[in-house]
Amino acid sequence: MAILITLITVLATALGGFLALRSRDRMHLLLGLSAGLLLGLVAFDLIPEVLELNTQRLAGIPTPMVAFVVGFLALHMMERLFGSHEPADSDYGDDHSHTRLSTGVIGAGAMVIHVFLDGVGVGLAFQVSNSVGFAVAIAVISHAFTDGLNTVMLLIRSGRWRTKAIALLALDGVARLLGATIGTYLTLSQPLLGIYLALFAGFLVYLSTSHVLPEAHSNHPSRWTLLATLLGVVVMFGIVSLGESA
Template sequence: MAVFVALGAFAMTLFGGWTAQRVTDRRHLVLGLAGGLMLGVAGLDLLPEALQAASGGVFGVPQGLLLFVGGFLAAHVVERLLAVRGRAAHGRVPQVGLTAAAAMVGHSLMDGIAIGAAFQVSGGMGATVALAVVTHDFADGFNTYTLASLYGNSRAKSLTLLVAAALAPVAGATSTLLFTIPEELLGSYLGFFGGVLLYLAAAEILPEAHHDHPGRSTLMCTAVGVGFIWLVVGLAE
């Protein structure tokens, strides 16, 4: 059942990527929406899950929150190091986009593992988790293609990463037939990846969206992205 549901995530991821590449004439709106989706996933989905799963404290700070900040800082350090090594045309470093998109693939893999683990607990929990994952995998596909292409990578590379992100949930769900991931380790990963997403949304995607078209329509797309994730999280509860 978990693998079958993951096929729905596969389709939604591809649909999200297809949407991102079809609206190139409204790039600022695409980036505004992508930034909102990433902000919503990081703050409304990943961080709460991380705090719940990795609730142990480290010097008075919850482990999930500490890794959330660590992910933000790690993304900043990686981008700065790559930027120092040499900038591509228009100031964009393609490796940053590839690294970020590859992280989205890793996140999609964990989505599949989450589906499989939830179905191991009960069918009801599996269905709830599946609803959240399949719906927000549209955002994963959208963001994977946007991140790769934004930094000057070729369409072929962007599409390759999109397909990898689509296949990842199926692989993750299949893997749970062999093992399960400890809850605390899963929470730690979610916290770290949430910090990475927050950095990319706040420091890269949203500034780029408003650079050439600082309008209310772009801001509205960002709000719609956040609201969409809020709706998904609420329906999954």
């Protein structure tokens, strides 16, 4: 099931790249919805699950919450080092000193690493339960649109997108499928599974707050984007609630 879901995310990534070039007028609404789904997934599903899977404490702090912060900071530091995942529609200007190689190749390569982790996360989530797996899958599929958009925009900045776009999107798909396959067949104890999903939750919160929401609000009225974000949170609340009651 996780591998099938990941195939859908591959298609969503390709569609996101297509929309990045063809029709971006409504992308801010999709990005706002994606951010809401990601935040709702973490708050209503992942965090409660990881606290049940792992009850250990580190210096009095729940170990999964330490892993959550580590995941957030690890992705932040990786992107500061490699210059990846910069908002495609930023209002802040491109005053970074990234070289074209860094932005177009290293940056996009770092993005491939994070989509690999997405795939692992989907595979492991289905080990917890089908309801958790489907909730994670819905949020990751929505975020895949953003990955496609950012992949294309990074390559456009590098000046070599015509020759590299197909190859990088294909690599993106392979990384997702490989991650999902590993996550499906990897056997972890409940405490370790809780730690990984907490790290994954940190990744998702970083992506939604540092990239998806800034892109969504960039150069667009914030009112409709905010409503789309709230809708995403409400939708994920409903999905998780239905999964728990099933």
